Amino acid sequence: MNAAQSHKLSMKDKIKVAIVGAGKTGRGFVARFAKQGNAELAFIDSSEELVKMINEDRGYTIHFFGGGRGPIRIDGVRAAMAGSDLAIDWMADADLIFTAVGESNLINLAVPLLEAMKRRSELHKRRPVYVVTCENGVNPGKALMDAWTAAGGNPEILIVAEAAIFCSSVEMPGTRLDIQSESYDELPYDSHVLPEAYRLPGMVPEPRFRELLQRKIYTYNCLSACIAYLGALKGYEMYADAAADPDICTVLEQVLEPLNRALSAKMNLPLRSQEDFARRALRKFQDPSIRDDISRNARDVPRKLGPKERLIAPAKIIEEAGGDCAALALAAAAALHYRGPDESDLHDLLNKYGVEEGLCKISGLATSDAFLLRVSRYYRALHERNRGEAISFEKLLDIVGD
Known part of the structure; x- marks a missing residue:
């Protein structure tokens, strides 16, 4: 002291x-x-x-x-x-x-x-x-x-x-x-x-506050970002509706399985404790009485794709633990597609540099980074779908390979 x-x-x-x-x-x-x-x-x-x-x-x-x-x-x-x-x-x-x-x-x-x-x-x-x-x-x-x-x-x-x-x-x-x-x-x-x-x-x-705050950002805020950006692509306005969508839930399950294991190992936490922590987050996000909206949770994409933030850092933690971060790459690609009212700078950046170099500037990842390249593939798959075509994230995870 x-x-x-x-x-x-x-x-x-x-x-x-x-x-x-x-x-x-x-x-x-x-x-x-x-x-x-x-x-x-x-x-x-x-x-x-x-x-x-x-x-x-x-x-x-x-x-x-x-x-x-x-x-x-x-x-x-x-x-x-x-x-x-x-x-x-x-x-x-x-x-x-x-x-x-x-x-x-x-x-x-x-x-x-x-x-x-x-x-x-x-x-x-x-x-x-x-x-x-x-x-x-x-x-x-x-x-x-x-x-x-x-x-x-x-x-x-x-x-x-x-x-x-x-x-x-x-x-x-x-x-x-x-x-x-x-x-x-x-x-x-x-x-x-x-x-x-x-x-x-x-x-x-x-x-153990430092651990708690990181755990929150890499669990609660990570899930929140996944729900917001995937939900926006599906046309949802209310957050809980997106969180309960079966297709989005499939992606969340594929995020959490490797993430819980990686965070448990990195932070020396019992796996059951981390799984319970994540389940509490999901129950909150899926609670229909909490009338939150997609736009509030999705705004400020460049910050949320920062190197120490809720999508990139968990992906790197999963990779370090030998896990699969395909579902997080899909969520990051959805973030790059987000068309909120305050995201014009993001899309100007992507239009000027392209998705790989643009994401490199935001995330701090190298343009040759495996996760960044996977995000790019999902971004293009989302971009190339027929306008008005229903999106199946589960199908995208299956067909977009390494």
């Missing part, structure tokens, strides 16, 4: 919490822990419209999928524009800062946090500030900490811990701020970094 972590927060103090990112995860999930801890809560967001609505309404309701649990009301909240003097003041005064902005956006927090810590020093506050990243990424804490130190920040006064998000939340149709969320009330976090005194109710200390 470093010197900064030796400072203790009295449990008699009312904890001040700032949540950077007032979207679905920040507003619909992370805010619950602040409420349970009776913390003073403030949101920081880059959307002027969202900040305005929060300050006008000063509260909102979290509803739960399936109707088996009563709603939770979050009241007395306030919001500030990211980068504003008010946001800097709130971060300077906070005991805990949560982020829910997406891993790729974390580097943008370094300079505002630097300003906030300078202001905190002027206020003669001696306790360090703990930032808890609530992002779907392999190593979001490192991304933020690297940006913080590169900006000249002192790692003794701002300490970054990571948390893992297993809860799905979406905006409630027909409301200004309400959220629909999964009834899931645990936030696992890195207990080696965040002291017990800063733990809010519902936050679960995890001593």
Whole structure:
């Protein structure tokens, strides 16, 4: 434990919490822990419209999928524009800062946090500030900490811990701020970094957190990507409908069999434990009461095809273990076909360089890599099918060879 972590927060103090990112995860999930801890809560967001609505309404309701649990009301909240003097003041005064902005956006927090810590020093506050990243990424804490130190920040006064998000939340149709969320009330976090005194109710200390986060990305997020991109190709809009499609389920089974074995060996986990972990993920994704959509889960294809991300990294782990990653190659090919509203850069890249070189630039794989070449073959098979022809992924797995 470093010197900064030796400072203790009295449990008699009312904890001040700032949540950077007032979207679905920040507003619909992370805010619950602040409420349970009776913390003073403030949101920081880059959307002027969202900040305005929060300050006008000063509260909102979290509803739960399936109707088996009563709603939770979050009241007395306030919001500030990211980068504003008010946001800097709130971060300077906070005991805990949560982020829910997406891993790729974390580097943008370094300079505002630097300003906030300078202001905190002027206020003669001696306790360090703990930032808890609530992002779907392999190593979001490192991304933020690297940006913080590169900006000249002192790692003794701002300490970054990571948390893992297993809860799905979406905006409630027909409301200004309400959220629909999964009834899931645990936030696992890195207990080696965040002291017990800063733990809010519902936050679960995890001593093997790095392993848990990687396992989540390579299981939950891997399956999520497969379902989203294969589902999009089949014309599904709702996520659970795609997850229950028999043809897609066949692909998922062929992903999981070698993946579970490879992760079990790599992470020194009992195979049964990893299989149960994966089954829980599938049950969640196939739950029709969780009204999530394909577009939310499929967006940002280039990031999700990154070298340490949810499709490429599991494929490499399977290959290292001697397993077959054909099903993952098909899912990656489906990702390259995704035509979401924000994927124009991806398709410009593919049009300019072709699928092999384009995927090489995104994934970090060599153009001669066996997995990349297999993705390319599936990509072309999908491209060459007759327009309007029904897709059989099971058939494609059988006919597209090595």
